[in-house]
Amino acid sequence: MKKPFSLEMLSAGVALALTGAWLAAAHAQQPVVQGPESVDDWWQTGQAFIRQSEKIAPVIRRAKNVILFVGDGMGISTVTAARIFEGQMRGKPGEENSLFFETLPYVALSKTYSWDQQTPDSAPTMTAMVTGYKAREGMLSVDHTTQRYECDSSQIAAKALPTILEEAAAAGKYTGIVTTARLTHATPAANYAHTAVRDWESDNEIRNHETAKGLAVDSCTVKDIARQLIELPPAVKDSLKVAMGGGRSYFLPDTTIDPEDGGTNKGRRKDGRDLTAEWMTTRGANAKFVYDKAGFDAADPGSTTHLLGLFERSHMEYEADRTKDKGGEPSLTEMTEKAIELLSKNRRGFYLHVESGRIDHAHHAGNPYRALTDTIEYANAIRKAYEMTDPKDTLIIVTADHSHVFTIAGYPHRGNPILGKVAEVPDQDGDPAGLAKDLLGLPYTTLGYANGPGYTGVSYDSKGAVLQAEGIKKNPHIPARYDNGAKRPDLADIDTTAESFMPEATVPLGSETHAGEDVAIFASGPKAYLVRGVMEQNWIYHVMREAFGF
Amino acid sequence: MHSFVAAVLLSLAFAPYANARPENSPASQPPGETIATASVAAHFEASTQIGGKRGSDKTDWYFLRQANRIETIRPNGGIAEIWIRDERGDLTLKRIFHPDRRVVEYTTGDLRAMGATAPWTALGSIIDPLTLAQQFKRLGTVKIPHGIATIYKDTRKGQSIEIWWLDQVALPARIIHESDGKSFSLTLKSLHAAPPPSWPFVDDAALASYLVIDAADLGDRHGDPFVRKVEQLDAETHAFDHAASAHSH
Numbered sequence: 001m002k003k004p005f006s007l008e009m010l011s012a013g014v015a016l017a018l019t020g021a022w023l024a025a026a027h028a029q030q031p032v033v034q035g036p037e038s039v040d041d042w043w044q045t046g047q048a049f050i051r052q053s054e055k056i057a058p059v060i061r062r063a064k065n066v067i068l069f070v071g072d073g074m075g076i077s078t079v080t081a082a083r084i085f086e087g088q089m090r091g092k093p094g095e096e097n098s099l100f101f102e103t104l105p106y107v108a109l110s111k112t113y114s115w116d117q118q119t120p121d122s123a124p125t126m127t128a129m130v131t132g133y134k135a136r137e138g139m140l141s142v143d144h145t146t147q148r149y150e151c152d153s154s155q156i157a158a159k160a161l162p163t164i165l166e167e168a169a170a171a172g173k174y175t176g177i178v179t180t181a182r183l184t185h186a187t188p189a190a191n192y193a194h195t196a197v198r199d200w201e202s203d204n205e206i207r208n209h210e211t212a213k214g215l216a217v218d219s220c221t222v223k224d225i226a227r228q229l230i231e232l233p234p235a236v237k238d239s240l241k242v243a244m245g246g247g248r249s250y251f252l253p254d255t256t257i258d259p260e261d262g263g264t265n266k267g268r269r270k271d272g273r274d275l276t277a278e279w280m281t282t283r284g285a286n287a288k289f290v291y292d293k294a295g296f297d298a299a300d301p302g303s304t305t306h307l308l309g310l311f312e313r314s315h316m317e318y319e320a321d322r323t324k325d326k327g328g329e330p331s332l333t334e335m336t337e338k339a340i341e342l343l344s345k346n347r348r349g350f351y352l353h354v355e356s357g358r359i360d361h362a363h364h365a366g367n368p369y370r371a372l373t374d375t376i377e378y379a380n381a382i383r384k385a386y387e388m389t390d391p392k393d394t395l396i397i398v399t400a401d402h403s404h405v406f407t408i409a410g411y412p413h414r415g416n417p418i419l420g421k422v423a424e425v426p427d428q429d430g431d432p433a434g435l436a437k438d439l440l441g442l443p444y445t446t447l448g449y450a451n452g453p454g455y456t457g458v459s460y461d462s463k464g465a466v467l468q469a470e471g472i473k474k475n476p477h478i479p480a481r482y483d484n485g486a487k488r489p490d491l492a493d494i495d496t497t498a499e500s501f502m503p504e505a506t507v508p509l510g511s512e513t514h515a516g517e518d519v520a521i522f523a524s525g526p527k528a529y530l531v532r533g534v535m536e537q538n539w540i541y542h543v544m545r546e547a548f549g550f
Numbered sequence: 551m552h553s554f555v556a557a558v559l560l561s562l563a564f565a566p567y568a569n570a571r572p573e574n575s576p577a578s579q580p581p582g583e584t585i586a587t588a589s590v591a592a593h594f595e596a597s598t599q600i601g602g603k604r605g606s607d608k609t610d611w612y613f614l615r616q617a618n619r620i621e622t623i624r625p626n627g628g629i630a631e632i633w634i635r636d637e638r639g640d641l642t643l644k645r646i647f648h649p650d651r652r653v654v655e656y657t658t659g660d661l662r663a664m665g666a667t668a669p670w671t672a673l674g675s676i677i678d679p680l681t682l683a684q685q686f687k688r689l690g691t692v693k694i695p696h697g698i699a700t701i702y703k704d705t706r707k708g709q710s711i712e713i714w715w716l717d718q719v720a721l722p723a724r725i726i727h728e729s730d731g732k733s734f735s736l737t738l739k740s741l742h743a744a745p746p747p748s749w750p751f752v753d754d755a756a757l758a759s760y761l762v763i764d765a766a767d768l769g770d771r772h773g774d775p776f777v778r779k780v781e782q783l784d785a786e787t788h789a790f791d792h793a794a795s796a797h798s799h
């Protein structure tokens with residue numbers, strides 16, 4: 001007879017096993033590690049899945065609304081680990097948990113390569129999703145014939161690809177963008193900006209490019225990304241009712257002191273323009289600009305026509321750190337909720353893009369804790385959007401732009417802490433689950449990276465002095481070089497579940513990298529049944545377009 | 551076998567602490583705060599010797615401390631680093647690369663995510679005084695041109711660190727770290743209440759024309775030659791690693 005799983009039971013079992021007296025009769029013992037399910041549960045849940053699946057009726061009519069959720073860098077291993085982590089935070093083993101979006105009825109795989117990259121960055125991948133065309137590394141919503149560093153605005157105009165946001169605007173729909181990254185960052189920017197260089201987020205970067213390339217000052221006529229957001233074509237300008245995220249300094253002149261951070265922190269624009277003020281002056285009397293939680297809370301979606309929220313000078317905080325922010329910030333869920341309230345005022349519907357932008361950054365820094373907590377908050381935002389809309393008229397697509405070299409390794413037992421060290425199912429029932437050991441006799445973590453800053457060789461500064469000895473690297477850590485001898489560390493006394501713990505990496509790189517395998521696409525609502533099989537990433541656009549009936 | 555980072559730091563106190571420390575907060579300063587935040591300008595000579603060759607690599611190293619701003623300048627490398635503490639006790643770090651006219655900025659959030667919660671007094675003293683008191687052996691005192699220095703030493707796992715500590719300014723006068731046949735030393739050459747005009751300094755006006763990159767964006771700028779170069783340049787961080795200590799069990 002199986003008993004329900006509980007953590008207390010697991011630890012009690014370990015304690016009993018450790019007394020030793022029980023070992024002799026180990027064959028008669030209950031397994032120390034066990035799931036909560038009865039034998040019958042497996043059958044019943046399988047049957048329930050079939051009955052539920054049989055009831056799913058494809059929604060063949062057109063969509064009034066489309067919401068495109070993108071988890072930046074949220075590969076499938078990230079989804080799995082976050083699902084387990086969320087379950088474990090609820091006191092469950094975790095593996096059986098589902099993030100909200102995993103319950104959506106349709107799933108496919110997305111091939112993320114770009115026109116010129118086997119493993120892509122966020123610019124061509126989001127371009128693919130919002131224009132229907134694969135594109136070049138680092139370029140936003142321009143076709144792949146665009147020259148690298150093209151800064152002639154007429155050339156960019158000629159190569160520009162219309163985006164689903166622009167087409168929704170032309171159809172009289174409201175549009176919106178929400179992100180935890182900068183609003184000018186590649187993923188959100190691909191919705192509204194057309195440029196050969198994703199890094200040209202303010203005019204400062206373009207002027208800097210002119211200097212670096214020996215070009216005449218102001219010879220580059222292409223507009224920076226922040227300016228493109230403010231100077232949208234008329235229909236798009238009126239349609240874009242809400243834009244919220246980080247990146248305030250890209251909208252403020254370098255003479256203006258930042259409203260939240262103060263001190264010597266100023267904007268970065270060289271043209272003297274305050275684009276936050278221009279948002280207000282160009283969008284009517286009921287336009288609003290907010291930069292902190294109080295301003296966000298005070299922004300009434302009923303009376304506000306155009307809401308610009310820039311909650312950080314650069315990216316917004318990770319969800320794990322959000323409550324520590326100086327001015328306070330809304331969560332991704334709160335921003336999504338307000339955006340939908342604002343956009344729902346249009347009976348002709350809306351297009352909304354929501355990005356969880358910092359899963360990617362946490363992985364680059366070798367920080368699973370923050371990547372997973374941001375993924376869980378992403379799932380919360382999707383649940384909120386689903387609850388606020390009608391699946392009969394709203395297509396929700398949930399996907400990622402690319403993956404990361406993040407792995408779930410070894411044979412950890414059911415319920416083993418996902419951020420912890422691998423402990424396996426014991427060979428004898430009744431035995432405790434001991435830490436698995438590698439061929440050096442050392443324990444290892446479940447989560448790890450194929451490359452990045454977690455390489456365990458000795459690190460040195462540029463003068464040859466040792467920065468950190470061989471073994472686990474502790475943040476902050478900015479070495480000049482490593483020795484080519486990554487000795488495995490002994491993790492026995494290290495708390496690998498700590499918020500800043502950096503797992504081992506095989507290849508030493510300053511930043512961990514994206515990965516080239518497919519990512520998942522989850523969908524519900526009108527035409528969601530078109531999300532099927534193994535898809536090219538740019539086909540996501542074609543599904544949204546078909547749903548809208550453009 | 552377990553090792554930990556002893557947290558002997560040059561300028562950045564950029565290593566994690568084996569012992570838990572309070573969050574930075576101007577409202578609740580530990581003892582020594584007054585001294586460790588008093589304005590001081592120190593010129594050090596950093597020297598690396600390999601295989602007993604003396605003075606093989608000497609560089610100037612300037613350290614400027616004010617109540618809420620700490621600068622370190624390595625004129626040879628064209629590199630400077632500025633820590634700022636705001637009224638909440640939140641820290642930001644700017645790493646400045648003069649030849650490239652670029653700044654890499656670590657926001658409060660970036661530093662928090664990196665676990666960089668070194669107390670301000672540790673940043674302002676190069677070495678965390680608490681680490682010194684708890685982990686090093688006091689050997690005696692020595693009279694030097696800058697005052698009376700207390701000598702501390704710690705030897706573990708084939709490495710040794712000797713520190714001559716000036717209590718009156720909460721700064722080391724000398725650090726000698728030896729490991730694997732390499733010797734790194736930092737020696738105080740001159741000490742002032744304010745930097746003499748002849749010293750190199752970070753010109754905030756010039757800095758305004760530099761391109762600022764957010765540290766969180768480095769991972770997505772792998773194609774940028776500057777980022778590739780920056781990844782070959784350490785932050786001015788020296789965290790000397792030692793064998794097992796009281797903190798490992």
Ligand SMILES: [Zn+2]
Nearest residue numbers: 073360769770
């Ligand atoms: Zn990335």
